[in-house]
Amino acid sequence: MTVGDWRKRLGLQARSSRGRTNSGSSGPWWNQPMTYRKPKQTARTQTTWGSASPKKILESIALALLLSPGDIGLILARVQKSIHLRKHPGRSKYTILLTHAYLYLRSPQASRPPIGIRKFVDVCNTAGYELELTEIQRLVRVLSETGLIPRDPNAVEWIKRQEYLLRQEFELSQDEIATALSLAEIAQSDQSISGRGPNSLAAVSVYLGAECHDHRIEQRRICSYFGISEPTLRNVSDKFQNIPQARSIIDNGKE
Numbered sequence: 001m002t003v004g005d006w007r008k009r010l011g012l013q014a015r016s017s018r019g020r021t022n023s024g025s026s027g028p029w030w031n032q033p034m035t036y037r038k039p040k041q042t043a044r045t046q047t048t049w050g051s052a053s054p055k056k057i058l059e060s061i062a063l064a065l066l067l068s069p070g071d072i073g074l075i076l077a078r079v080q081k082s083i084h085l086r087k088h089p090g091r092s093k094y095t096i097l098l099t100h101a102y103l104y105l106r107s108p109q110a111s112r113p114p115i116g117i118r119k120f121v122d123v124c125n126t127a128g129y130e131l132e133l134t135e136i137q138r139l140v141r142v143l144s145e146t147g148l149i150p151r152d153p154n155a156v157e158w159i160k161r162q163e164y165l166l167r168q169e170f171e172l173s174q175d176e177i178a179t180a181l182s183l184a185e186i187a188q189s190d191q192s193i194s195g196r197g198p199n200s201l202a203a204v205s206v207y208l209g210a211e212c213h214d215h216r217i218e219q220r221r222i223c224s225y226f227g228i229s230e231p232t233l234r235n236v237s238d239k240f241q242n243i244p245q246a247r248s249i250i251d252n253g254k255e
Contacts, residue, residue, distance in 0.1 A: 030055045030076045036094040037130035050128065054079065054097050057129065064123045065105060065115065075104045082143070091139060098124055098131055099139045106153065114153055114161070116199045116227020155184035155201035169225060170217050172210060179249065180209030186245045193239045199226045204236045208250060 033051040040047065052060075058072045067075075078100045083093065106114040117136065124131040153161065159180055166172055172180075184205035187193050193201070203226035210217050219230050240246045 029080070034093050034097075036092075038128060039125045039130045047130075054093075057094065057097060058101060061101070061123055061127045061129075064127070065101070065120075067101075067105075071104065075101050078104065091142075094129070095131070095135060095139060098129065099136050099143065102136060103140065103143065114158055114199065116197075118229075119224075119227030153198060155188045155198045155205060156181055158198055158202035159184055159206065166206060170206070170210065170221070172206070172215070173213065176206075176210050176213050176215060178209075179212050180205040182249060183209055183240065183246055186243060186249075187240060190243050190246075193236070193243065196236055196239070197228075200228050200232055200236050202226060203228055203233060204240055207233065208237060208240060208246075212250060212252075 031053045033053055034057075035049050035051055036057065038048045038050050054076060055072065058067065058075060061067070062072065075097075079093075079097050082096060082100065102115070102117065102120045105120070117140075118133065121131050121133050121136065159166065159177070163177055167177065180202075184201055187196075187201045187205060188198070203222055206226075207217055207219070207222050219233055223230050223233050241250070
């Protein structure tokens with residue numbers, strides 16, 4: 001007697017080919033609607049809810065995040081595995097979905113510039129999906145502890161992975177990129193500054209690397225690109241000045 005025969009004899013529903021019980025809904029899970037929070041207009045506004053399929057949600061933010069159909073498929077596969085393993089009890093599925101999209105964009109498999117967490121949250125909220133910085137940070141921490149996600153790229157990897165885009169966006173020369181990589185390597189190995197986010201270290205390395213060659217980049221532009229604030233850029237730049245090796249490179253560039 002097969003498993004299907006036993007389930008039928010016991011009055012249980014048949015299972016689909018993926019091991020899930022058929023509940024009468026048609027199509028794969030990523031085409032089934034899920035609820036999500038809409039951004040509040042004011043602090044006193046009550047929470048409102050919308051409904052869209054996981055695939056539609058990803059497609060609506062794909063343009064802003066440079067996601068291809070193949071990327072969306074990989075993200076959905078990660079979400080399916082994560083939910084199946086029950087690594088995040090009590091979390092809403094749409095929060096899990098968006099967190100995996102963020103983590104995918106920061107992984108080497110994405111083959112594109114990693115995105116800062118604040119910029120990602122802004123993109124989601126602009127698209128109509130309320131996402132709070134603290135909730136995605138907590139879920140990233142939970143997933144990292146399970147070993148389901150790769151480590152974040154360091155500052156040198158950030159710059160190397162997006163060298164072409166950096167040269168196009170800020171008209172950087174090969175020498176400016178080389179200087180930025182040298183500064184990033186020094187910064188990420190220095191104990192006084194190693195606790196800073198890799199995107200912050202990469203942003204400051206590119207900013208100062210360009211300055212060393214008399215190329216001034218607007219702070220607003222570099223901060224927008226790397227997803228950090230201008231005060232963070234200035235504070236980390238000051239930290240660079242206190243590292244002897246970095247200071248030597250900066251001073252030699254200004255001579």
